[in-house]
Every structure is written in C-alpha cells, then in structure tokens.
Amino acid sequence: MFSKTAHFGIALGFVLIASFILQYKLNVHTDPQNVYSLAMFPVMAIFMILAIVKVSRNGEPFSIREGLKTGIGVILLSSLMLWVYIIIHASYIETDFVDKLAVVAEQDLRKNSDFTDEKIQESITFLKDNFKFAIFIENVFKSLLSGFFFSLLASLAIKSKIFTNPNNA
Numbered sequence: 714m715f716s717k718t719a720h721f722g723i724a725l726g727f728v729l730i731a732s733f734i735l736q737y738k739l740n741v742h743t744d745p746q747n748v749y750s751l752a753m754f755p756v757m758a759i760f761m762i763l764a765i766v767k768v769s770r771n772g773e774p775f776s777i778r779e780g781l782k783t784g785i786g787v788i789l790l791s792s793l794m795l796w797v798y799i800i801i802h803a804s805y806i807e808t809d810f811v812d813k814l815a816v817v818a819e820q821d822l823r824k825n826s827d828f829t830d831e832k833i834q835e836s837i838t839f840l841k842d843n844f845k846f847a848i849f850i851e852n853v854f855k856s857l858l859s860g861f862f863f864s865l866l867a868s869l870a871i872k873s874k875i876f877t878n879p880n881n882a
Contacts, residue, residue, distance in 0.1 A: 719786070784868070
C-alpha cells in the first residue's frame with residue numbers, strides 16, 4: 714500500500730528541500746520568525762490528503778487506520794529526506810550553520826530570565842554537540858505530530874464521505 718503512495722512522500726521531500734534552499738538563499742533559514750516554515754504546513758497537508766485520497770479510491774474498503782498509515786508514511790519519508798539534506802547542508806555547504814543556530818538559540822534563551830549564563834552556555838554546548846539529534850527532533854517529530862493530525866482529519870473526512878460527489882454515487 715505505501716509503495717503506491719511513496720512518490721507523494723518523495724515529492725514532498727523535494728519540495729521541503731527546495732523550500733529550505735530558498736530560505737538559505739534569502740538568508741532567513743536561521744530566523745526564528747521564519748514565515749516560510751509556516752507556509753509549508755498547507756503544502757504538507759495537500760500532499761498527505763492526496764495520498765490518502767488515492768488510497769481511499771483503490772477499490773478496497775477504506776479505514777481510518779489506512780489513512781493514518783498513509784499520511785504518516787508520507788510525512789515521515791519527506792521529513793527524513795529534509796533531515797538528511799540539512800545534515801549535508803551543515804556539513805558541506807554552510808559549515809557555520811550550527812554556530813548560527815547556536816547564536817539564535819542563545820538569543821532566545823537570554824529572553825527568558827530563568828536561565829543563568831552558565832545554563833545558557835551549557836544548553837548551547839549541548840546543541841552543538843548533539844546537532845544531528847536536535848535537528849532530528851525538530852524536524853521529524855514535529856512533522857510526525859502535525860502529520861498525525863492532518864492524516865486523522867483527512868481520514869475522518871473521507872470516511873464520513875464529505876468528499877463524495879452525490880452525482881457519482
């Protein structure tokens with residue numbers, strides 16, 4: 714089943730990578746107020762919904778479980794592709810990317826008065842040492858969480874036949 718919809722995940726992965734490259738070219742990829750990241754949520758939802766609709770129309774009885782598996786599979790594949798690209802980007806294209814993220818993280822932590830200078834430096838050191846894992850958590854887990862909700866809503870809508878045209882029934 715997923716092999717029939719994997720191309721949606723791969724296509725979304727390339728769209729996310731292209732979006733990251735655009736953000737890099739515009740020099741907003743480390744900006745915490747980045748609007749481009751928010752703009753990708755509807756794009757992700759569209760790809761997941763298209764994959765779920767394709768699964769629902771393959772002639773077999775549709776279940777919410779199938780919709781969830783499809784949507785989460787699409788978002789998992791695409792977010793893993795983006796994660797791998799960001800690691801490659803940080804290692805070879807923009808070698809000071811981690812340092813730029815650390816500066817942004819330090820600015821965010823300084824806004825919170827609960828953090829001492831020692832705690833801030835400890836957090837920044839942890840970020841630099843565990844960059845790959847931190848980016849994995851940031852991209853993949855957040856995508857999976859939002860993907861779960863998008864998939865659930867789309868699956869419920871399809872299951873309740875909201876998208877069914879009464880003329881075709």
